[in-house]
Amino acid sequence: MGSKNISMAVIRRLPKYHRYLGDLLDKDIQRISSKELSDIIGFTASQIRQDLNNFGGFGQQGYGYNVGALHNEIGKILGLDKQYNAILIGAGNLGQAIANYSGFRKAGFEVKALFDANPRMIGLKIREFEVLDSEEIEDYVRDNDIDIAILCIPKNGAQSIVNKLVNVGIKGIWNFAPIDLEVPKDVIVENVNLTESLFTLSYLMKENEEM
Numbered sequence: 001m002g003s004k005n006i007s008m009a010v011i012r013r014l015p016k017y018h019r020y021l022g023d024l025l026d027k028d029i030q031r032i033s034s035k036e037l038s039d040i041i042g043f044t045a046s047q048i049r050q051d052l053n054n055f056g057g058f059g060q061q062g063y064g065y066n067v068g069a070l071h072n073e074i075g076k077i078l079g080l081d082k083q084y085n086a087i088l089i090g091a092g093n094l095g096q097a098i099a100n101y102s103g104f105r106k107a108g109f110e111v112k113a114l115f116d117a118n119p120r121m122i123g124l125k126i127r128e129f130e131v132l133d134s135e136e137i138e139d140y141v142r143d144n145d146i147d148i149a150i151l152c153i154p155k156n157g158a159q160s161i162v163n164k165l166v167n168v169g170i171k172g173i174w175n176f177a178p179i180d181l182e183v184p185k186d187v188i189v190e191n192v193n194l195t196e197s198l199f200t201l202s203y204l205m206k207e208n209e210e211m
Ligand SMILES: NC(=O)c1ccc[n+]([C@@H]2O[C@H](COP(=O)([O-])OP(=O)(O)OC[C@H]3O[C@@H](n4cnc5c(N)ncnc54)[C@H](O)[C@@H]3O)[C@@H](O)[C@H]2O)c1
Pocket: 089, 090, 091, 092, 093, 094, 095, 115, 116, 117, 118, 121, 134, 152, 153, 154, 155, 156, 157, 158, 161, 175, 176, 177, 178, 192, 193, 194, 195
C-alpha cells in the first residue's frame, strides 16, 4: 500500500482524519460510518470514501469504519509508527515555543538539541537543553541519529545552513524561515507560514464584510 501517486490534497487531509479519529478513540467510540465521520470532519462522505480508497479502503459495507484500526492505519501511512529525532536551529521566540511544546514528542518527534549563532544565546538553558553553537551542527548531526531539522531562523543565512544540513545527510526540514529553500530531490522541505495563514484569515474576513 504505497502512497506514491497520491495527490497532495489527499495527503494534506490525512493528518485531520488522524486527529479526529484520535478524538473519537479518546471518547471510546470504536465504530463510525462515513456519514457520521463526514458530519464531524466536514468533508463529504463520498470524499472520505474516495480518500481512504487511495490506500485500500478500510471500511466495511454495513459496518462503517473501525475507529482504532483506521487511526492506526492512517498513522502508519503518515509514518507515525516511527520515532523521529530532530534538531532545532534558532533558539529565539519561535524556536523556544516549539521546543517547549510537549505534543510533538508525544507524537514521536523528539527535539534532541537546540542551536543558535548568537553568542548570547549559546549556553543558555531552555527546558532540558543547553543551546549549542550552530558551528557544531554538522558534527552533531554526524554523531547522532538525526532525521529532521527544524528551522526557526530569519531567511538570511537559512539557505547556507540548509546546504550544510543536506551535506551531512538530513532528509527532512521543517521550515519556518520565510524563504523557498533549494534542496536535492531526496530531501523533503515542509514549509510552515503563519503569516500566510493570517493573511488568508484577513481575506476571508474582508470577503464576509463585503457580502
Ligand atoms: N513561518 C512562520 O509561521 C513564522 C512565524 C514567526 C516567525 N517566523 C520566522 O522565524 C524567524 C524566527 O522568529 P523569532 O521570533 O523566533 O525570532 P528571534 O529573533 O526571537 O529568534 C531567531 C533566532 O535565530 C538565531 N539565528 C539567526 N540566524 C541564525 C543562523 N544563521 N544560525 C543559527 N541561529 C541563527 C538568532 O540568534 C535568534 O536567537 C523569523 O525570522 C521569522 O521570519 C516564521
